[in-house]
Amino acid sequence: MKPQFEALFQPLTFNNGATLPNRLVLAPMTHWASHEDGTASEAEIDFVASRSKGLGMVITAATTVHPTGRAFDGEPNAIRAEDLPGLRRLAQSIQAKGAKAVLQIHHGGFRALPHLVPANGVVAPSAFTLIPPSFSFDIEADKRLQSEARVLTDAEIRELVAAYAQATQYAVDAGFDGVEIHGANGYLLQQFYSAASNLRDDEWGGNREKRMAFPLAVARAVADTVAASGRQDFIVGYRFSPEEAPANGIKMADTLALIDELVKLPLQYLHVSLGDFNEPAENAAAHPDLPPQRIAQIHRHLAGRLPLVGVGGLVSAQSIADAGNSGHAELIAVGRGAIINPDFAVKIAEGRENELADSLDGPLGAKAQHIPDVLWGLLLNMQPWVPFRGLKRRLVTPTNRHGSTRDAV
Secondary structure, eight states, X not given: OOGGGGGGGSOEEOTTSOEESSSEEEOOOOOOOSOTTSOOOHHHHHHHHTTOTTOSEEEOOOEESSGGGOOSTTOOBOSSGXXXXXXXXXXXXXXXXXXXXXXEEEOOGGGSOGGGSOTTOOEESSOOBOOOOTTOSOHHHHHHHOSBOEEOOHHHHHHHHHHHHHHHHHHHHHTOSEEEEEEOTTSHHHHHHOTTTOOOOSTTSSSHHHHTHHHHHHHHHHHHHHHHHTOTTOEEEEEEOOOOSSTTSOOHHHHHHHHHHHTTSSOOEEEEOOXXXXXXXXXXXXXXXXXXXXXXXXXXXXXXSSOEEEOSSOOSHHHHHXXXXXXXXXXXXXXXXXXXXXXXXXXXXXXXXXXOOSSEXXXXXXXXXXXXXXXXXXXXXXXXSSOEESSOOEEEOTTOTTOOEEEOO
């Protein structure tokens, strides 16, 4: 391989002794491809496994821990014993490629879809007006069923903490190498930490420390479950979004305070969720004494206490190399680049990075590129987030779970 990629292919040993063969990670990516009951489908297993070769670690798609948490059609479950066979096959398919398999555990909070959750509805830390997302496959039902999230009771919050612990136990039983707690992207854990969405005045809300209580309770419950399992090398990570747009939302000071509490727990890594690896921090202009990038400020504050996973817009081989050599993250996660090039890590390791494509091959189709039909259709809609070549843009019919398309006008 070329010298600029060598840092990415060094092993990394976590504080619990688990060792990754290299620093490349498959980013967690929603695939909309699980069966309607949340069990794993062959399409999703193929999508993930085909992108696992040559990597150090693979983080699965967001996997819901509770029936009230489903935020996507085709979202996988880690809720019932019936989910175990599919979870086991998913873990084994990743490990067969030589990578560590990490299950991302998740609850959508007020981003859950009314047509996917039980009759008692979408839940949240505080009342919140629901706006069905464009990727919902039954927007009209979502609008009809519920217009405002129901406020969680204290008992329900404690039930959700237990649900994260149970999902972790399922991950252990299924043979996964770890779990990642999804505390990012506006989902339930972030909703509790943000003053913009948590208006409670009990032990779960109010000042920063109380808003932090639920995410930390979840992290402790997950860690306790792992300790009780006897799996000393089981990996636990936590994903977070560093800043929110609202003035009263999460800001960098809040994120750094959360990090200072998370590092006290028996976790193995943190994962910062970014749209662009080098995106600037909100305080960059006002604080020229600080690094301008969000990830650089976070990494400097961490000061080696835990490894940091960096992600965001890494498609080309050069962008992946630049991230790996930036000094801002110990691990580099690739999402869009892996959708386009399932074997990107192998080609880079073999010095064939010039063979990496910059777009999906439209005429070749979904199956040949190991992409579930529904995801293929949605990617067509989301261009140029993932660009296509040789095929004009098409639009998904949202109510068709199988991703049928019609020509754009």
